Amino acid sequence: MDATIEVHDLRKRFGRAVAVDGLSFGARPGQVTGFVGPNGAGKSxxxxxxxxxxxxxxxxxxxxxxxxxxxxxxxxxxxxxxxxGAVHPSRSGRDHLLWMARSHGMSRKRVDELIELVGLGTAGKRRAGGYSLGMRQRLGIAAALLGDPPVLMLDEPVNGLDPEGIRWIRGFLRALAAEGRTVLISSHLMSELEDSADHLIVIGRGRLIAETSVAELLAAASGERVALRTAARTEAMGLLAREGATVAANGPDSLTVTGLTTQRIIALLTEHSVPFSEVSAHRATLEEAYMELTRDAAEFQAVVHAADGTGHENGDPR
Ligand SMILES: Nc1ncnc2c1ncn2[C@@H]1O[C@H](COP(=O)(O)OP(=O)(O)OP(=O)(O)O)[C@@H](O)[C@H]1O
Structure with a gap:
């Protein structure tokens, strides 16, 4: 079977609310595709x-x-x-999987294999009601893998996991993609997808904001900025500005320079005997790149204003 996921000009309303607004993207076999956007963006x-x-x-x-x-x-x-959370609390994880397996003609052996594969081990025989979130995620992933499908779709699989759980799931999803599967995972935090996604679909307000590789997104967000550390801040700012650069001060001895290459900045500072201790190309984090992309998404602002408790739109004092 061709395991490609394709979404083409997809639209969905709930009453007056537009949840998905003309969305198109694809996810390919052999890759982990991250599906990212602020809360309410339309991922689920x-x-x-x-x-x-x-x-x-x-x-x-x-x-x-x-x-x-x-x-x-x-x-x-x-x-x-x-x-x-969709597991009967009084049933053991293993029984939950056995029940699913039996109703689809799959073997007990497959269930036991999966319990080992997702690292549930002996916890598989305990009541699912007593499972931690991490254990419930492992059980859910085992259930998703029962039929050995070439396509996997996981909604916020990292949300709420501890660092060890996050490490495990990243490695596990990468391994599934390396076997040639198509893996689509959603998240509202770009940082959760760092080190796991190859390809990114960024959405906001039900629309596509970007479809890109992680490397391309970082390169675009990093821009041509150079970080400069110098004890002679005023002198350096004057000199570089005269050479056509845009210079912003971010601290007593640190500047961000746009419009000149690292090599040119070093040459100018040396030529004019302006001391400096560090000149390096600025590298944006994935989270910075994401914030830049989603700055205009209304849901994102809504999260901010809900969090500050004003109940107002950002920048709207009413
Ligand atoms: N069954 C529903 N009835 C009414 N509105 C809905 C329903 N499901 C989703 N919505 C609305 O559609 C929009 C998109 O929601 P959705 O859950 O798809 O976003 P999401 O990106 O998955 O968000 P989150 O990260 O919070 O899970 C939201 O405004 C939401 O309130």
């Missing part, structure tokens, strides 16, 4: 449409060229984790 709704749980108003959401409802053996074609 898009995944739900890909999984046939919500019907699009317009557009197409397909897996291997077909909508979910037309897949012949869905469990063997797509594995999904939307809500890690």
């Amino acid at each position: 709704t898009t995944m739900r449409m890909l999984l046939g749980l919500d019907a699009p108003d317009e557009g197409r959401a397909t897996i291997g060229g077909r909508p979910y409802r037309e897949l012949r053996a869905p469990l063997h074609e797509v594995g999904a984790l939307l809500d890690a």
Whole structure:
């Protein structure tokens, strides 16, 4: 089966709210594709449409060229984790998987293999109601993998995990992609996707903001900025500005310079005997790049104003 995920001009409204607004993107086999956007951007709704749980108003959401409802053996074609809490609390993790396996004609052996693979071990025999979030995520991922599907879709799999859980899931997802699977994972935090995603789909207000590789996004956000550390801040600022650079001071001895290369800055400072202790190309973090991209997304501002408790739009004093 062709394991490509494709979304084309997808639209979905809930009453007056537009959840997904003409979204198009793709996710390919052999890659972890990060699906990132602020809270309320439309990630879960898009995944739900890909999984046939919500019907699009317009557009197409397909897996291997077909909508979910037309897949012949869905469990063997797509594995999904939307809500890690969706397990009966009094049933053990293993029994939950056995129940799913039996209803789809899969073996007990497959269940035991998966319990080992996701690192649940003996916890598999304990009541799922007593599981930590990390254990519930592992169980959910095991359930998604039951039918050994070439496509995996996980909604916020890293959210709420401890550092060890995050490390495990990153490595695990990368290994699944390395086996040739298509892995789509959503997150509202770009930093969660650092070190795990190869490709990024960034959305805001139901629309595509960027579809890019992690490397390209970082290069674009890093721009031509150079970080300069000098004890002679005023002198350096005057000199570089006269040479056409834009210079911003960020601290008593640190400047950010735009418009001149690192080599040219070093040559000028040396020529004019301006002391400096560091000149380096600025490298943006993934989080900085993301903040720049989503600055205008209204949901993002809404999160900020909800957090500061004003209940006002940002910059709107009413
Ligand atoms: N069943 C529903 N009924 C009404 N509105 C909905 C429904 N599902 C989603 N929405 C709205 O659609 C928009 C997109 O929501 P969605 O959950 O897809 O975003 P998200 O990017 O997954 O956000 P989060 O990171 O918070 O999970 C939001 O404004 C949300 O309130």
